[in-house]
Amino acid sequence: MIFKFTKNFAITLTILSILSIFYSFYQKLPIILIISIIMFVVSVISMLFTLSIEIFSKEKNLDLEELQRQGMTIVECYNCSKNNVLEDIYCIYCGEKLENSDEKL
Numbered sequence: 001m002i003f004k005f006t007k008n009f010a011i012t013l014t015i016l017s018i019l020s021i022f023y024s025f026y027q028k029l030p031i032i033l034i035i036s037i038i039m040f041v042v043s044v045i046s047m048l049f050t051l052s053i054e055i056f057s058k059e060k061n062l063d064l065e066e067l068q069r070q071g072m073t074i075v076e077c078y079n080c081s082k083n084n085v086l087e088d089i090y091c092i093y094c095g096e097k098l099e100n101s102d103e104k105l
C-alpha cells in the first residue's frame with residue numbers, strides 16, 4: 001500500500017516537474033527552471049527506487065498461506081533457514097537441496 005502511494009506520488013511529481021521545466025523555459029525563468037530540473041531528477045530517482053523495492057519484495061517474499069492453500073509443503077532450508085516450497089526441490093535462496101524434516105525423523 002505504501003509503495004503504491006509513493007509510486008503515484010513520484011509519477012505525479014515527475015509530470016509536474018516536466019510541465020514546470022517547459023513553463024519556466026518559455027517564460028524565461030532560470031531559477032524555476034533549475035528548481036524544476038532538480039525536482040525532476042529527485043522524482044525520477046524516487047520512482048526507480050520504489051520500483052526496484054517493489055520488484056525485489058515480490059521476488060523474495062513467498063506467499064506462504066497461498067502456497068499452502070495450493071497444497072504445497074513449506075519447509076525451512078537447513079542451510080540458510082529461509083522458507084521454501086518442498087516441491088521446488090532446491091532452495092531458491094542458496095541452492096541447497098530441500099528435505100522434508102518430518103520424513104527424516
Ligand SMILES: [Zn+2]
Nearest residue numbers: 077080091094
Ligand atoms: Zn537455503
